[in-house]
Amino acid sequence: MKSYVCPEYIVERDQDRCIRCKVCVNQCSYDTHCYDEEDDCMISKNENCVNCQRCATFCPTQAITIRPNPNNYKSNANWTQEVLTGIKKQAETGGVVLTGMGCDKPNLTYWDRLLINASQVTNPSIDPLREPMELRTYIGSKPDKLDLDMVKGDGIVLKTKLAPQLQLETPIMFSAMSYGSISLNVHKSLARAATEAGTFYNTGEGGLEKSLYKYGDHVIVQVASGRFGVHPDYLNAGAAIEIKIGQGAKPGIGGHLPGEKVSEEISETRMIPLGTDALSPAPQHDIYSIEDLRQLIYALKEATNYTKPVFVKIAAVHNAAAIASGIVRAGADAVVLDGIRGGTGAAPRITRDNVGIPIEMALAAVDQRLRDEGIRNKASIIAAGGIKSSADVLKAIALGADACYIATAALVSLGCTVCQKCYTGKCPWGIATTDLWLTKRINPDIGAKRLASLLRGWSLEIMEMMGGMGINAIESVRGNRLVLRGVGLTDKELEILGVRMVGD
Amino acid sequence: MENLTEVNNPHGDEKVFDACSIFGMMNLKGERFSAKDPIRAIANMHDRGNGLGGGFAAYGIYPEYKNDYAFQIMYLDRDAKKKTDRLLSESFNILNEEEMPTQPANVRDSPIMWRYFLQLKKSRNNAQTASDYIIEKVMRINTETGKAFVFSSGKNMGVFKGVGFPEDVAEYFCLEDYKGYMWTCHGRFPTNTPGWWGGAHPFNILDWTVVHNGEISSYGINKRYLEMFGYKCTMQTDTEVMAYAFDLLMRRQNLPIELVSQILAPPLWSEIKTMKPENKLALTALRQTYGSLLMNGPFTIIVAHEGEMIGLTDRIKLRPLTAAEKSDYLFLSSEEAAIRLVSQSLDRVWSPRGGEPVIGRLKSRRAVDVIAQEVYGE
Numbered sequence: 001m002k003s004y005v006c007p008e009y010i011v012e013r014d015q016d017r018c019i020r021c022k023v024c025v026n027q028c029s030y031d032t033h034c035y036d037e038e039d040d041c042m043i044s045k046n047e048n049c050v051n052c053q054r055c056a057t058f059c060p061t062q063a064i065t066i067r068p069n070p071n072n073y074k075s076n077a078n079w080t081q082e083v084l085t086g087i088k089k090q091a092e093t094g095g096v097v098l099t100g101m102g103c104d105k106p107n108l109t110y111w112d113r114l115l116i117n118a119s120q121v122t123n124p125s126i127d128p129l130r131e132p133m134e135l136r137t138y139i140g141s142k143p144d145k146l147d148l149d150m151v152k153g154d155g156i157v158l159k160t161k162l163a164p165q166l167q168l169e170t171p172i173m174f175s176a177m178s179y180g181s182i183s184l185n186v187h188k189s190l191a192r193a194a195t196e197a198g199t200f201y202n203t204g205e206g207g208l209e210k211s212l213y214k215y216g217d218h219v220i221v222q223v224a225s226g227r228f229g230v231h232p233d234y235l236n237a238g239a240a241i242e243i244k245i246g247q248g249a250k251p252g253i254g255g256h257l258p259g260e261k262v263s264e265e266i267s268e269t270r271m272i273p274l275g276t277d278a279l280s281p282a283p284q285h286d287i288y289s290i291e292d293l294r295q296l297i298y299a300l301k302e303a304t305n306y307t308k309p310v311f312v313k314i315a316a317v318h319n320a321a322a323i324a325s326g327i328v329r330a331g332a333d334a335v336v337l338d339g340i341r342g343g344t345g346a347a348p349r350i351t352r353d354n355v356g357i358p359i360e361m362a363l364a365a366v367d368q369r370l371r372d373e374g375i376r377n378k379a380s381i382i383a384a385g386g387i388k389s390s391a392d393v394l395k396a397i398a399l400g401a402d403a404c405y406i407a408t409a410a411l412v413s414l415g416c417t418v419c420q421k422c423y424t425g426k427c428p429w430g431i432a433t434t435d436l437w438l439t440k441r442i443n444p445d446i447g448a449k450r451l452a453s454l455l456r457g458w459s460l461e462i463m464e465m466m467g468g469m470g471i472n473a474i475e476s477v478r479g480n481r482l483v484l485r486g487v488g489l490t491d492k493e494l495e496i497l498g499v500r501m502v503g504d
Numbered sequence: 505m506e507n508l509t510e511v512n513n514p515h516g517d518e519k520v521f522d523a524c525s526i527f528g529m530m531n532l533k534g535e536r537f538s539a540k541d542p543i544r545a546i547a548n549m550h551d552r553g554n555g556l557g558g559g560f561a562a563y564g565i566y567p568e569y570k571n572d573y574a575f576q577i578m579y580l581d582r583d584a585k586k587k588t589d590r591l592l593s594e595s596f597n598i599l600n601e602e603e604m605p606t607q608p609a610n611v612r613d614s615p616i617m618w619r620y621f622l623q624l625k626k627s628r629n630n631a632q633t634a635s636d637y638i639i640e641k642v643m644r645i646n647t648e649t650g651k652a653f654v655f656s657s658g659k660n661m662g663v664f665k666g667v668g669f670p671e672d673v674a675e676y677f678c679l680e681d682y683k684g685y686m687w688t689c690h691g692r693f694p695t696n697t698p699g700w701w702g703g704a705h706p707f708n709i710l711d712w713t714v715v716h717n718g719e720i721s722s723y724g725i726n727k728r729y730l731e732m733f734g735y736k737c738t739m740q741t742d743t744e745v746m747a748y749a750f751d752l753l754m755r756r757q758n759l760p761i762e763l764v765s766q767i768l769a770p771p772l773w774s775e776i777k778t779m780k781p782e783n784k785l786a787l788t789a790l791r792q793t794y795g796s797l798l799m800n801g802p803f804t805i806i807v808a809h810e811g812e813m814i815g816l817t818d819r820i821k822l823r824p825l826t827a828a829e830k831s832d833y834l835f836l837s838s839e840e841a842a843i844r845l846v847s848q849s850l851d852r853v854w855s856p857r858g859g860e861p862v863i864g865r866l867k868s869r870r871a872v873d874v875i876a877q878e879v880y881g882e
Binding site: 122126140142145146150156160165472478479482504 | 719723757785789791795798820822
């Protein structure tokens, strides 16, 4: 039956430049390009193209241009191209339209409406090139006071025993991306880069592959609703455990790994049958209330002998502040907040774009609520969800986060072009796939270097901005709303963010 | 004061900046001396201020009332005084009260200044400690009685401050008639134009006083951290958070000054790394726990309370501090010249390191210059 949906993209080939080397044929995993021997010409099937830019990047003569199909429906602010094609696809399949990565709709980003201060005259700025600039951050529960003994001339003895802490050399960590949604080579790259940069990477809910246990000191293992790969060795392998209640891309529903991506290796690590859809349950079935969460937190602490911090990750939703307060009182060492812009390997597009709230607002509300209740010291806050630059990281810390998680940015540094087709398992960059022919395209040595370079670049930028503000230790930015001002925000938005207007 | 924010910070700046001159002088034996020398010293640093604020804290000035609380209060109208008098007589036994002696001087819009010598009532409910009781009453006077503000509420000490150059404020309050064993002084260069006397330094809580030269870039988080412990930052100046930090850490949590300085001006991670294991663990724990009280941005402070005067700078020493000793006297100053004016020859004069306090303690033979290595035995 003929589909009524037209191709989204048109492949234009400059025949003068094309040398018919067939690199595009080899590189494309969507079967868009082919070579006709008989006629000695290159043919492109527009309907297969997803605009991943792999062929255009690798074409040695830049002969390929991918254009949005100009054959669009009449422009309509309500009945947009995306809405019309979505309805037609559903009429043709009766299914749920899937998508990958994070919400792409406009007007949901507050980072770009927050601006950062600099010090002048009354307070000198500090030169990060020539002076120490400290980014070290500790994630974990802190006490309200310390018991110490001081013996003059001999030393200081700490009597209070602190809860276990994670030591980060920069306030940025790699967020949860499951083995299965992304390839093993990407996990290897993340693990190595986290180790080199002195930070951490999160396994996501697909378990930890055996060969990565050696990076355990830099791994946060996730326990999600599907409990994939969760066994005692797994829990003890990492430096911290994260209970995933929800994620920003799809609040209220569980992880989603289409059967196409469940290969032999995935089947083994996740402990599920080959080729089956791995659809995690919506809730964790042993957490139906806050007291159940407390029970699970302590069960995990018992299983690991109270040596590892336990985080709880929630999607940013309307009553995030109250939920976070409950989570902290339930014994979590850190609360992870994932905003609506958070990415995913697969989610119903309708949920991704309509459910959840921006991380900036949730973060500000949670930080303020915990302070109002006098419990802010009991748990760290980690912010996630579409954090795309070092400025976003610094603004998040100023709003109250102890550290940020990045995922999409990490994949982009490895080659991802955010084409949103991760759920097909055909990622030609070798990232969001488990097809061994494609996963070879990521070399973990090079991948690790690219990721570590990204962290280094962002860390240097953060130091520049901190020095500019006359601050030389990140703890003086954390929760310091006075370093931010808002522009183009309503009074209510400014009030929730706890930030003043530019000029005020 | 009805609306402290409006009065102290009329342009709604995020905080009131404090640049300036500071000076401290203490007799370690406790012998009382006149304000003449401290006044000369702070007047010598005239150009560090702009005439919009000056003040003094003096300890040991009321020996005949040495066990009683000396409340020095400013009033902008009689109604506020009536209400305050009523609150004081309900809450305390008033031993004596009088208008503070003043004389004409080059100061702006002087308010009515009164002092009271108070004792706690025996019938007082002992559920609250004396200190918390005093803090509560001071807060009530400052917020409930209208145009009144408590300059100081400690025993055998007093704060004298106002809008004018410090030497003019000293003349106004006839400070040369007082004798104390410890004086701290301040000249202000604010970047907004507060017309009210309560905004000058020193800032006082119980018998703690702080004079401060600097601008705290971490103020936004220092304030929010202290608010979690019940402090209300109504003055919107960095000096306020400094005073509350000392009250929290030294009075409520009983930490010694050597550790308090390691919280406000901690060593760098690169320095902590080279320390022996017990010190490394302790100093790491201090930064982990009290990171939100790290005072970033330039500062020099002189903090005083009964029996002790402490000078401290930020950890990369972006504001000056010179310390000196001459026989039983300890001097702390923004500039050495001011010290030399008071005492041409000195037994010892030095520039303390960033983040390492200088402490004068009554009855100790000499000032303690806290050098990290000596404290930790490194």
